[in-house]
Amino acid sequence: MPRVKDxxxxxxxxxxxxxxxxxxxxxxxxxxxxxxxxxxxxSRRRFPGSLEIFSRVAFSGFIKHxxxxxxxxxxxxxxxxxxxxxxxxxxxxxxxxxxxxxRCSPERQANPELxxxxxxxxxxxxxxxxxxxxxxxxxxxxxxxxxxxxxKPRLDLxxxxxxxxxxxxxxxxxxxxxxxxxxxxxxxxxAAFRVSRGTVSLLNQAHRLDCDLREKLNFTPRVxxxxxxxxRALLRWxxxxxxKSLKIMESHDRPRRGLDRxxxxxxxxxxxxxxx
Amino acid sequence: xxxxxGALEALMVQLRKLPGVGHKTAARLAFHLVRxxxxxxxxxxxxxxxxxxxxxxxxxxxxxxxxxPCPLCSDPTRDRHKLCVVEFPADLASIENxxxxxxxxxxLHGTLAPMQGVGPDDLRLEKLxxxxxxxxxEEVILATNPTVEGNATALLVGEHLRPLGVRLSRPACGLxxxxxxxxxDPVTISRSLAGRGxx
Numbered sequence: 001m002p003r004v005k006d007x008x009x010x011x012x013x014x015x016x017x018x019x020x021x022x023x024x025x026x027x028x029x030x031x032x033x034x035x036x037x038x039x040x041x042x043s044r045r046r047f048p049g050s051l052e053i054f055s056r057v058a059f060s061g062f063i064k065h066x067x068x069x070x071x072x073x074x075x076x077x078x079x080x081x082x083x084x085x086x087x088x089x090x091x092x093x094x095x096x097x098x099x100x101x102x103r104c105s106p107e108r109q110a111n112p113e114l115x116x117x118x119x120x121x122x123x124x125x126x127x128x129x130x131x132x133x134x135x136x137x138x139x140x141x142x143x144x145x146x147x148x149x150x151x152k153p154r155l156d157l158x159x160x161x162x163x164x165x166x167x168x169x170x171x172x173x174x175x176x177x178x179x180x181x182x183x184x185x186x187x188x189x190x191a192a193f194r195v196s197r198g199t200v201s202l203l204n205q206a207h208r209l210d211c212d213l214r215e216k217l218n219f220t221p222r223v224x225x226x227x228x229x230x231x232r233a234l235l236r237w238x239x240x241x242x243x244k245s246l247k248i249m250e251s252h253d254r255p256r257r258g259l260d261r262x263x264x265x266x267x268x269x270x271x272x273x274x275x276x
Numbered sequence: 277x278x279x280x281x282g283a284l285e286a287l288m289v290q291l292r293k294l295p296g297v298g299h300k301t302a303a304r305l306a307f308h309l310v311r312x313x314x315x316x317x318x319x320x321x322x323x324x325x326x327x328x329x330x331x332x333x334x335x336x337x338x339x340x341x342x343x344x345p346c347p348l349c350s351d352p353t354r355d356r357h358k359l360c361v362v363e364f365p366a367d368l369a370s371i372e373n374x375x376x377x378x379x380x381x382x383x384l385h386g387t388l389a390p391m392q393g394v395g396p397d398d399l400r401l402e403k404l405x406x407x408x409x410x411x412x413x414e415e416v417i418l419a420t421n422p423t424v425e426g427n428a429t430a431l432l433v434g435e436h437l438r439p440l441g442v443r444l445s446r447p448a449c450g451l452x453x454x455x456x457x458x459x460x461d462p463v464t465i466s467r468s469l470a471g472r473g474x475x
Contacts, residue, residue: 012391017296044452049461052424053391077461085427088435095390102391245390252396 004070005060006030007078009118010053011102015041023051023072025059026101026118031109035061035070050077054084054094054122066108079119083126090125092249093138097121097145099246103239104149114148117141133218140206140214142231147207151238153230154179155200161185171195173230175237191233199226284310336407338383338400339365348372348381355379357414361404361433363387363421371419379417382407387425388432399429401436408440415443422449 008027016022021040026032040047050057056079061072084094101118105111121141131137146152158165159177161184170183174192180200186192202223209217219227236242280288284306291302309317333339334346341347348354358379362368368381384399408416418433420426434444450468451460460468 015296044455045459048459049463054424077463080463082463085424085431088428088431091388091424091428091431092390099391244393248390248393248395 003060003062004030005058007056007058007115008033009098009101009115009122010051010055010057011098012053013051021051022069024102026105026115027059027110028112028115029110031111032101032105032107033070034107035059035072037072037075040072040075046074048075048077049080050075052080053098054081055079056081056119056122079122081122081126083128084122087129088252089134090129092245092252093129094122094125095245096243096249097141099243100142100145100149100235103241103243104151104235111148114145117144117148121145133216135224136217136219137214139219139224139227139231140209140217142235143203143206143227146231146234149238151178151234152207153203153234155204156180158182158185160188165200168197169194171197171200173233175233178234178237191237193229193233195226195230196222199223199230203227203230280306337368337381338385338403339368339381353378356412358417359408359411359413359415360417360419362419363426363429367419367421377417380413384420384429384433387420387423387429389425396432399432401433404433405436405440408437408442413442415445417445417447419447 006027006029008025011024011026011032013024014022016036019039019041021037023035023037023040024032025035037047037051040051055077057075058078059072059075061070061074063070081094084090097118101114105114124137124141153173156165157163157179158181159174159179160181163182165171165180165182171194172181172183172186172189172192173179173195174181174186174189176189176191180195181189181192198220199222202219206214206217232243232246279285280303287306287309288299288302291297291305292299297305309320330342331340332342332344334341334344334349336345336349339346339348343350355378358377359382360368360371360377360379361382361384362371363384363386365383368383371377371381382400382404384401384404386394386399388394388396388399407413416433416437418430420429420433430446437444448471450464450471451457457465
């Protein structure tokens with residue numbers, strides 16, 4: 001029976017019987033896997049406080065059969081990201097990213113870059129989410145995650161006629177095509193929606209930004225709204241379902257939006273002008 | 277494919293709906309029941325029916341009860357200024373069995389679990405807000421489990437109740453009785469040190 005020793009993020013856990021847990025992990029060398037922790041609910045020696053969602057853990061166990069559940073013997077907490085429990089905004093955002101990984105990443109397929117990105121996202125969220133460009137950072141993480149899972153949208157040509165895109169308006173994003181279509185072709189893509197040229201050029205550049213610039217970047221409300229719509233339509237298309245945590249995250253953000261909208265517009269416009 | 281008599285199959289289907297019961301356990305339980313005397317099966321069926329017919333949720337604390345308000349809420353000797361908020365009725369029973377709390381309770385019937393689609397609207401927050409706003413409550417103890425979801429739920433409940441001006445508290449977090457420090461995780465140790473008491 002091959003033994004496994006790996007690092008992983010805890011995605012979810014479900015009670016199984018009296019004292020066992022079924023755990024979904026995103027591991028460094030095997031990607032998303034399901035595992036069983038025998039006696040995990042009771043044993044504080046083998047599983048000392050380590051099976052909470054968001055936690056990065058080191059685990060050891062064995063695989064009886066390549067398609068069977070991994071059996072975890074021992075789990076050690078490496079990083080709990082406690083900051084995610086101190087703000088509801090961060091908690092909901094963290095759950096959203098875990099749900100993306102859970103629904104969109106293939107089972108038993110390693111993706112070390114995605115693992116590294118998840119680490120970066122949780123470290124950012126554990127900071128408390130007080131940054132003025134919080135929503136922009138979330139969009140950028142969403143885009144990075146989409147790209148690392150192989151769904152990076154094509155934003156440089158019409159994916160239907162393969163012709164050049166119009167220079168100004170008339171750009172449509174088709175989740176089915178996985179990128180942009182021109183106004184002539186959009187009739188063949190019923191789910192396509194309009195996106196502005198500004199959003200497209202900013203998203204094209206966002207992939208190439210280094211860390212320092214990402215930290216300073218801020219979107220205008222229009223770019224933010226359009227990029228969110230784009231990311232979510234793409235994820236919905238690939239996963240085939242709506243994200244439960246997204247609905248809850250958005251309903252939490254809504255009341256705040258009303259109060260801060262004017263301030264956000266001002267901040268966004270200023271930063272947008274700087275970015276341009 | 278095994279086939280069972282219709283009545284037995286129907287029983288297994290119902291048993292499989294219980295938490296932690298799969299095909300094999302359902303079959304084992306069903307065959308166990310078949311072997312029991314008829315009177316015992318009737319008593320079990322009557323008990324299940326009675327639970328469905330007689331149990332209601334207490335309009336005040338939301339705990340399952342046979343009379344509304346429940347004995348805990350209608351007990352005049354209990355401290356009416358303290359309210360303990362718990363996730364599930366089993367948590368209420370654990371605190372009550374400890375004998376350490378003599379105030380009132382409120383059962384949320386869940387915790388925040390966004391990935392499972394459980395959000396603030398699925399918890400009984402409006403009923404809790406009304407209870408705190410109407411009553412003489414001075415302190416609310418947020419006794420949700422010290423898990424990520426439990427902590428987030430406590431944060432959410434705190435956000436809802438803070439405008440009412442009541443004192444909000446959380447049970448202490450730390451080393452369990454009889455624990456071995458060597459096997460404690462860093463989070464538990466750091467929380468127990470942060471919440472240490474003087475001798």
